[in-house]
Amino acid sequence: MTKCNQINIYLYRAKHVHKHNSDLFKRFLLLKEAGLTDVQFQFGPYGKPFVHVPDVHFNISHSGQYLAGAVSTCSFIGIDIERIKQIDFDCIDFFMSEKEIAHFKEIQLLEEKLDYFYKIWTLKEAYSKMLGMGLHMKLTDISLDNQQIKSTFKDVFCHSKMIDSLYRLSLICSQENINIVRITEDIIIQELKHNQII
Known part of the structure; x- marks a missing residue:
C-alpha cells in the first residue's frame, strides 16, 4: 500500500x-495500492482517467513495450515513460524554459543532450499529467530547479530514472x-x- 513518505512505481513489460x-x-494498481475491487473509471476535461474515491490518485503511461503506473492516497501524481530514440532537437523551444535551453546548449556530447532532453520532457509531461492537463499547458513556464519543479502551483518531488x-x-x-x-502479466x-475482478 502507498505510504505518504514512499510511492511504488509499477513497471509492466507487455508483449503488446x-x-x-x-x-x-x-485495475491491478488500484487493487494493490488502494484496495479497490469495484472500479468505475471517469475522465477529466483533458482525458485524464480518475476514480470517484476520496484521496485516491493514479496515473499511467506507456511507451514501446512498457506500461508504468503509480497510485497515491496522499497527493496528486503524474508519470511518464518514453523510449529513448534519436530526435530533432528543434522542438526544445516548445517545452523548455529559457534557463533549460541555455543549459541544453552548453551540453557537448550528443548522448548527454539526448538524456537531458528526455529527462526534461518526461518530467514536464508527468507534471502536466499530475495537474490533469496533459499537454494543454504552457510547459515553457515551468522550470526544473534542484530536483523540484518551480511553478505557480506548488513544489513537488521530481523523480527520474533510466530503465x-x-x-x-x-x-x-x-x-x-x-x-x-x-510485474508480469501473470x-x-x-x-x-x-x-x-476478472
Missing part, C-alpha cells in the same frame, strides 16, 4: 500494449522516496482473479 492490458494494469538503458521514467508526486516494482492476472 493495447487497451485491454492497459485496463487490467490500472533498461532504453527508457526514461519520470514521476512527479509529493513523496520523497520511490520504489520500482517490476502477476496481474493472478491477483485480479484471486480478488474476483
Whole structure:
C-alpha cells in the first residue's frame, strides 16, 4: 500500500500494449495500492482517467513495450515513460524554459543532450499529467530547479530514472522516496482473479 513518505512505481513489460492490458494494469494498481475491487473509471476535461474515491490518485503511461503506473492516497501524481530514440532537437523551444535551453546548449556530447532532453520532457509531461492537463499547458513556464519543479502551483518531488538503458521514467508526486516494482502479466492476472475482478 502507498505510504505518504514512499510511492511504488509499477513497471509492466507487455508483449503488446493495447487497451485491454492497459485496463487490467490500472485495475491491478488500484487493487494493490488502494484496495479497490469495484472500479468505475471517469475522465477529466483533458482525458485524464480518475476514480470517484476520496484521496485516491493514479496515473499511467506507456511507451514501446512498457506500461508504468503509480497510485497515491496522499497527493496528486503524474508519470511518464518514453523510449529513448534519436530526435530533432528543434522542438526544445516548445517545452523548455529559457534557463533549460541555455543549459541544453552548453551540453557537448550528443548522448548527454539526448538524456537531458528526455529527462526534461518526461518530467514536464508527468507534471502536466499530475495537474490533469496533459499537454494543454504552457510547459515553457515551468522550470526544473534542484530536483523540484518551480511553478505557480506548488513544489513537488521530481523523480527520474533510466530503465533498461532504453527508457526514461519520470514521476512527479509529493513523496520523497520511490520504489520500482517490476510485474508480469501473470502477476496481474493472478491477483485480479484471486480478488474476483476478472
